[in-house]
Amino acid sequence: SWIFIGVILIQMLNKNDGWFYEEINGLRLGFLVEDILYHEHSSYQEIYVLKFKNLGKALILDQCVQLTERDEYVYHELIVHPALFTHPCPQRVLVIGGGDGGSVREILKHEMVQELDLVEIDAEVIKVAQRYFPSVSNKLRDKRVKIHISDGRWYVKKNRSKYDIVIIDSTDPVGPAKVLYEKGFQEDLVEVLNEDGIMVIQSESPYLHEQFIKGLCDFLKDIYPIVRIYVYAIPSYPGGMWSFILGSFKYDPVMADEALIEARWRKMHTKYYNPKVHKGGFLSVPQFMLKEKESE
Ligand code: SAM
Numbered sequence: 371s372w373i374f375i376g377v378i379l380i381q382m383l384n385k386n387d388g389w390f391y392e393e394i395n396g397l398r399l400g401f402l403v404e405d406i407l408y409h410e411h412s413s414y415q416e417i418y419v420l421k422f423k424n425l426g427k428a429l430i431l432d433q434c435v436q437l438t439e440r441d442e443y444v445y446h447e448l449i450v451h452p453a454l455f456t457h458p459c460p461q462r463v464l465v466i467g468g469g470d471g472g473s474v475r476e477i478l479k480h481e482m483v484q485e486l487d488l489v490e491i492d493a494e495v496i497k498v499a500q501r502y503f504p505s506v507s508n509k510l511r512d513k514r515v516k517i518h519i520s521d522g523r524w525y526v527k528k529n530r531s532k533y534d535i536v537i538i539d540s541t542d543p544v545g546p547a548k549v550l551y552e553k554g555f556q557e558d559l560v561e562v563l564n565e566d567g568i569m570v571i572q573s574e575s576p577y578l579h580e581q582f583i584k585g586l587c588d589f590l591k592d593i594y595p596i597v598r599i600y601v602y603a604i605p606s607y608p609g610g611m612w613s614f615i616l617g618s619f620k621y622d623p624v625m626a627d628e629a630l631i632e633a634r635w636r637k638m639h640t641k642y643y644n645p646k647v648h649k650g651g652f653l654s655v656p657q658f659m660l661k662e663k664e665s666e
Pocket residue numbers: 414435436437445466467468469470489490491492495520521522523539540541542546547548550572
């Protein structure tokens with residue numbers, strides 16, 4: 371297989387002058403490749419581990435960069451901490467997707483968390499993360515974590531236990547991930563959330579998926595009394611700015627007590643998230659992403 375990887379490396383680098391390009395809606399984001407470390411087709415997707423200049427190792431699924439060692443903390447801190455700090459006592463957490471383990475690592479920084487179920491459809495992603503990305507996947511073996519290899523859709527339909535927080539840390543809304551962004555799945559999720567539960571979903575690039583984000587927000591508002599979008603800068607994702615949507619039955623992240631967040635946050639180490647960033651992300655949503663009426 372080393373010969374095979376070598377051949378791919380030569381073909382790919384010759385074709386693209388040594389660059390890997392992620393292409394989306396006419397935009398091309400380029401990464402200078404130093405090495406191809408892994409390439410396989412799992413039952414669900416094509417998986418690459420590449421080494422990029424300056425960004426370290428990168429996990430690529432179906433030609434989309436999922437993470438680079440250099441900036442993965444931005445996405446993983448931001449998909450986790452706003453919800454976990456908004457909830458006063460998050461004890462049971464469910465992650466759907468997230469097989470690289472980055473969200474799990476961040477969730478377990480919260481001492482209150484007692485049980486964490488991770489539902490990943492593709493066992494191969496977990497194996498690759500454990501082999502090539504130990505600094506991301508190192509908490510997957512923690513005793514509070516239970517890994518379920520399953521489609522998140524079926525897990526939620528069958529499961530009867532309740533969670534304080536559900537995080538949808540999934541690939542883009544195509545293939546097996548598509549259903550996770552549909553109203554039917556979101557309605558099923560309500561059955562596994564506690565009455566004061568919080569749901570977070572990664573919701574793509576504000577610049578490249580504006581209508582998609584609006585559609586998602588619209589039906590989430592039929593489900594949750596509190597729906598908040600928030601945005602952050604993530605260099606290795608197309609468009610540079612990324613969005614998340616938080617749906618909540620009781621706690622509003624914007625009203626969360628900053629002193630209480632501060633007291634909990636002081637006990638952990640983060641590189642991007644802090645109590646001011648918490649509010650900033652929700653309060654600095656660009657006008658074009660708000661309701662059409664408001665942005666006209
Ligand atoms: N940080 C990432 C990104 O670029 O948006 C997402 C991280 S993680 C690698 C996404 C994971 O979601 C993948 O490993 C994929 O296999 C998993 N996934 C996709 N559809 C799923 C489904 N229906 N149920 C469970 N996991 C799913």
